[in-house]
Amino acid sequence: MFENIIGQEPVVSRLSTEIAARILPATLMFHGPDYTGKSSTALELARALTCTGEDRTVPWNCKCRSCEQQRHLLHLDTLMLGGRYFNREIAIAADALKRDQREPLRYLFERTIRKLARRFDPVLWEGEEKRLRKVEPLLSELDERLDPFLPGSHLPSGDQTVDGIDGVVQTCEKIGSAVALDAVPVNTVRRLSAWARLSPSGRAKIAIIENVDRLQDSARNALLKTLEEPPPNVHFVLTTQRLGAVIATIRSRSRSYGFLTRGPEQSGAVISRIFRDSPGSNPSIRDYFVSKDGQGLRALAERYLENVVAGSTIELGLLDEINQTIGNLGGAEGFRYFVEEVSLLMETLLRANETEDVGVPVRILARWRALLGNALTRFESYNTSATMALEGLFYGMRET
Template sequence: MFENLLEQPAVISRLTHDLQTGSLPSSILFHGPDYSGKMTAALELARALTCHSEGAPWNCSCHSCNSHRLLEHPFIIMTGGRYFYEEIAASAQPLANREDQVFRFMFVRNVRKLLRRFDNVLWEGDTSKLKKNQPQLTSVTDKIELFLPDRDLPSEKKREKLLKDILADCKKLAAAVPASTPINHIRKISAWAHRAGERKVVILENADYMQEGARNALLKILEEPPANLHFILLTTRIGAILPTIKSRVRAYGFSGRTEEQSKLVIKRIFRVDENPYHSLREFFLSHHDIDYSELKKLAELFIKSSREKNTAFRDVVPGKFEREMFIPFLEELTLALNRFMKDAQGNGVNTAVLTRIARWNSKIREYAGNFEILNQSHELLLESLYYEMKR
């Protein structure tokens, strides 16, 4: 088990022990930075929990495991947002001129991580919301079948066109996935979980992003969980999880990967021997049509301008700021602030400066939530953040 989870030995050891001794609780929480393997671990754990063979071996060929490998298993639900497009684009690139089975599996799985967010269980009765995405859902579902490992791949020229079309549709679908799991999804998951049947697994990403109603609905399920149901919550911010929820789950911490470990993962998974990337984040974001070097410059300019009284927002951001750049920019700004804080601590800067940086980081998290959960204007949030940093 967990052969595909790289550079997380402590997590693998704990999960394997808890599975083998039968001490794994029904509700668990994976916490750690983005790109640390939380979803990889969650999917492999879901496979092991529903495997029909003793010990859930990695190469098990039971019907349940075969369904899991292609993310077709009927008793697994995935909800919450993630970096869908970057992940899909990264796995599509090698398929343009290579036919390896491993790349086909990886591409199909990454696309279906997105498609499973539109499962009927989650959207039953909300057909109006699905209607505008139905053309893309149908198109991607049909086209992805051509890349299944047991099929003859289309010609290289046709493959290039198919991949381009799939990526374009996936980009639209990814934008339609709620960043946080809404309360109606939690209620539908509860109804689904109480139906008789085999063991079920719910993987809930961005558990820290849920609004109060959704959190309370989730808490009710965790307090009285149905038989044969496992919840796997994922978060990058364990401190933002309600204490009442944390008290009902067992937490497993994932460590951030070093530059060396990131390069190893890129080499092992994507077969890229030489790469200029310092982290998995850089690698995945390189597959997005955003100039991240410009975002990095803008983040540094925000910090510099915070110390200049007479610099207006439009002096720093003179033109239109695209919606899809907002969250990547906040991530770059957070990284820049963390670098600044590290340097400040090394140079013995007073605590007032460190307190100010901590306040900025708190505002960044708040504005990210306002954008992704409350759908507030990214341009107004960006300008508000700029002036908050000048206070």
């Protein structure tokens, strides 16, 4: 188990020991930056806990039916909720499959798609079918488009392969824009709780809730009630980039597992082994993803921050350009990418302050970081438009 988790040896070793000793907690909190393997580790943990094979090392190629279902992310005793960088991840996997159509890349492509599609599991939406009317035909279309690219399927020939992969990606983009997956409704959490209290079909049930810190108050409270008295043979894996952003009552009912940012060598190993590509000049997986999406967010973030530092009015048309690019990346997902780019540029300025005068005092940078966090909160929690959030952020930073 965990053969494909690279660069997180302390977490993998700890989980393996706890599984073998049968001391794994009911609720696990995976915390650390994006692109560190939290989701992949959670899914591999689910495979290990549901495996019915005789080999308790649970190798990736285990032939048991449960492991087969988990490899395809179709096991009914595993549910996935919450938002993540769906569009970017799917686009990267699609690019990899266009280069190399061998089985490992087909699994990679399928799994990135299933991470999105399984958010619409009927168990989670029972009684709210009206909300899925736009999505249901798209999910059927996705199954049909994806089928030729599944492991073991006969691939289309020539240009049809590339066109077919692009068709899958386009359908995923439509699905992602139809429903706000970050905003997990309280009723969905309640249905998750009801599902958890039913006996598993096999050894265990696993619920993976990504970016749990983004849950609204009502959904958090509903989840907390479930975590207070977790059913037997059920494990909840919660993930977050920032452990401090998770409310204390949820943190206190979970065991924390910290994921570290991978170094250049480890990142290169992930890129070459998982994506079958050369890392090139990209020192991190995040940089690799950014270099591949072709949207130019980093350059836009640089122009945005240059305008702030200059103390003038914002460059004519810049907000429209940023807003269009954010929309191309899936709206909420794209907004977060842009905020991340601005945040990274601020970190660069902060490091530069240690060796030279860059003209932006540390106290100002600290204030900017707070304003950036507030802008993200307004966008995610209060439905503020991207343009309004960024314009308010710009003038707030400029006047600091």
